[in-house]
Amino acid sequence: MESEENKVNANKVKVAIVGSTGYGGVELIRFLLGHPQAEIVSVISASSAGVPISEGFPHLSEIVVKDLDGVNPAEIAKKADIVFTATPSGVSSKLVPQLLETDVKVIDLSGDFRIKDGSVYEAWYKHEAPADRFLEQAVYGLCEINGDDVAGTEFISNPGCYPTAALLGLIPALSAGWIDPATIIIDAKSGVSGAGRGTSLTSHYAEMNENFKAYKINKHQHIPEIEQSLTLIAGEPVTITFTTHLVPMTRGIMCTMYAQLKGPYTDEDLTELYRQYYEGRPFVRIREAGKWPATKEVFGSNYCDIGFAVDHRTGRLTIVSVIDNVVKGAAGQAIQNMNLMMGWDETTGLKLSPVYP
Structure with missing residues (x-):
């Protein structure tokens, strides 16, 4: 039996x-x-x-x-x-x-x-x-943006870790026309797990402990991936400045992004815009005005947390976006894509709170 x-x-x-x-x-x-x-x-x-x-x-x-x-x-x-x-x-x-x-x-x-x-x-x-x-x-599986295209497809290209954090942070403001796409700067930082498991000077303990360094300046392979998506949203070619850094931690990505605002918007305006844009998307969490996320707050989880700061002196917007590079930046988003592909609830198998502390 x-x-x-x-x-x-x-x-x-x-x-x-x-x-x-x-x-x-x-x-x-x-x-x-x-x-x-x-x-x-x-x-x-x-x-x-x-x-x-x-x-x-x-x-x-x-x-x-x-x-x-x-x-x-x-x-x-x-x-x-x-x-x-x-x-x-x-x-x-x-x-x-x-x-x-x-x-x-x-x-x-x-x-x-x-x-x-x-x-x-x-x-x-x-x-x-x-x-x-x-x-x-291949369907580009940035779930919160392309989820409708993912459903029912046979082949998904899972986004990169840096692009996931950067694009989720930028797209609502760009889509609304609130920022000038020609002014976008992305200052990105990652833990060493992003370099993979192979041993090298990049991830050697003595090289990274108590150290903080930039790498692949203006040459990172994720630049065209980010520009491709932003160009589709903006409806015009978008070229970015993108600088990556390694920090002495195992997991996590923080993208701090800057762009010129096209109106007198406030932190509260941005919070409301982003909450409406990501309504019903359970893995994007928007901070209250004046509060910004940290990598530890998404560690081991499939969340992307986003916060804002408007600088009225310069007319620029700062966006802070954090993810776990191995989960939302890789495996977690891949499973989220599988869920959408198969018509399941996108949170299936992913309802894990971040590991803290």
């Missing part, structure tokens, strides 16, 4: 994760283990096939799928309904088309399908672009 557990699992969507040994992949596992409508059937790593995942991540010893599978698109498709590809840029561009040809749904966490112009992608990422038909097919 079939057990109740098997009956429940038979009704769940079967999920595979390619790139399960990176930070994004491990966070996908953490959230999906608690997702009531998804079952992990395969965890995949090109470099660690056949090795128990608990060997590298002892905290995952309870996962049902014990050993890491190799990357075989045909075999993945036999097991899974949805595949998350948490792979480096340049890998997904080759793998995802093979997966799509097997008729599985794909949510890609790399940057390979976010930029719609292949030549722009190649200039910034230094990899060969995917075929145009796949770039056109």
Whole structure:
């Protein structure tokens, strides 16, 4: 007689994760283990096939799928309904088309399908672009902005971490015509987990402890991704100044953004505008006037918290937006996209309060 557990699992969507040994992949596992409508059937790593995942991540010893599978698109498709590809840029561009040809749904966490112009992608990422038909097919899954496009689609390109924080902070004011798009400056700061799990001087303890440094100034690959979305909202080309920094903490992104206001707006006006814009979107929280968010207040969660400060002396607006780069900036938003794709409540499996302190 079939057990109740098997009956429940038979009704769940079967999920595979390619790139399960990176930070994004491990966070996908953490959230999906608690997702009531998804079952992990395969965890995949090109470099660690056949090795128990608990060997590298002892905290995952309870996962049902014990050993890491190799990357075989045909075999993945036999097991899974949805595949998350948490792979480096340049890998997904080759793998995802093979997966799509097997008729599985794909949510890609790399940057390979976010930029719609292949030549722009190649200039910034230094990899060969995917075929145009796949770039056109990919829906840019910034859930709070493109949620209607995500519903029912087969292929989602999950936004980058910096773009998620920056765009959620900027789009309501830009859409309303309250700021001048030609004046946008984004000062962005991230914890070192954004650099991935590989060892390098970037994440070396002695290099980062008690240190704070800028990197990829005017050259960060997320610049065209942000400009692409802002251009669509503004209806005219938008060029930004975008500076990234590493701070000695594990998780978190803060984007402090500046733009010239086009009217005599107040903090209270901005608060009301943003609350109306994000009404019904549970993962964006708007601060009261005069209060600004901190990265610790979203740690381990899928929230994006936003606050404002109008400078009446200069006529400029300051927007502060914070996320957890591994959750809302990667795995959490990917699961939110899956929920919207499948027609489920977008909070399913993601109703976790931030970890504090």
